[in-house]
Amino acid sequence: MSRIGKLPVNLPAGVAVTVTEDNVVSVKGPLGTLSQKVDPDIEVKVEEGVLTVSRPTNQPRHRSMHGLYRALINNMVVGVSKGYEIKQELVGVGYKVEVEGQVVKFSLGYSHDIHMMLPIEVKASAVTEKKNNPILTLSSIDKQLIGQVAAKIRSLRKPEPYKGKGIKFVGEQLRRKAGKSAGTK
Numbered sequence: 001m002s003r004i005g006k007l008p009v010n011l012p013a014g015v016a017v018t019v020t021e022d023n024v025v026s027v028k029g030p031l032g033t034l035s036q037k038v039d040p041d042i043e044v045k046v047e048e049g050v051l052t053v054s055r056p057t058n059q060p061r062h063r064s065m066h067g068l069y070r071a072l073i074n075n076m077v078v079g080v081s082k083g084y085e086i087k088q089e090l091v092g093v094g095y096k097v098e099v100e101g102q103v104v105k106f107s108l109g110y111s112h113d114i115h116m117m118l119p120i121e122v123k124a125s126a127v128t129e130k131k132n133n134p135i136l137t138l139s140s141i142d143k144q145l146i147g148q149v150a151a152k153i154r155s156l157r158k159p160e161p162y163k164g165k166g167i168k169f170v171g172e173q174l175r176r177k178a179g180k181s182a183g184t185k
Contacts, residue, residue: 005066009051009074012081017051017073019044025073029080032141036076038069051077079141086150087170090134091159097126097134104136108157108167116156122149135170 011017015029025044026035038044042065043054053070055062078084090097096107104124106114118124121140128134136153140146150169159166161177168174 003067005053005055005063005070007070009053009070009077011046011049011051011077015077015081017046017077019046025076027073027076027080029077031080031083034076034080034142036069036072038073039065042066042069044069044073075143079143083139083141084143084146085137085139086146088136088138088150088153089168089170090136090166091168092157092165095134095157095165096128097136099124099126099136104153106153106156114156116153118149119145121145 012029015027018026018028019038020026023038023040023042023044024035025038026033041056041062043056045052045054051073053066053073055066090106090108092109094107094109098105102118102120102124104116104118104126106116108114118138121142122145123139125137125139126134127137138146138150138153140149154167154169157166159168159172159174161175162179164174164176
């Protein structure tokens, strides 16, 4: 049996899960509501504050979906109860970030500024302190969506391996390379 799939999902106080007849799981909590369509073969049960996911057979298709849907439902439960947060750091001379509502404006050393519209579900804030790199904080209840947005922002200027300039996650260890070495004869 799937090690991830057989783990029960404990529902914290204030989180309610409903499963409809067409296998749509809706999770409602203090921060919002999320829903996910589950394959008809996978069975989702809610009993006494514990959610369990089970599969009908041991076929490879059922085994792969078992762990997947359990993980997705667990991410929804954590999202509506605690939420998710990703911090990104802009490393480089003159790199700036400004947040105006749902629009994020980046100055990343190009000849133009980059304006990015965020989805409604994602909130952003920027902190710029003297002698420190600007930090962009993204927060949302949807783990998949916030991860996609963070990856898109990182792709605007990936960290390069020689000086480490670019957009990186806070706490990320970059693999650095040595520069050119002086040739000795």
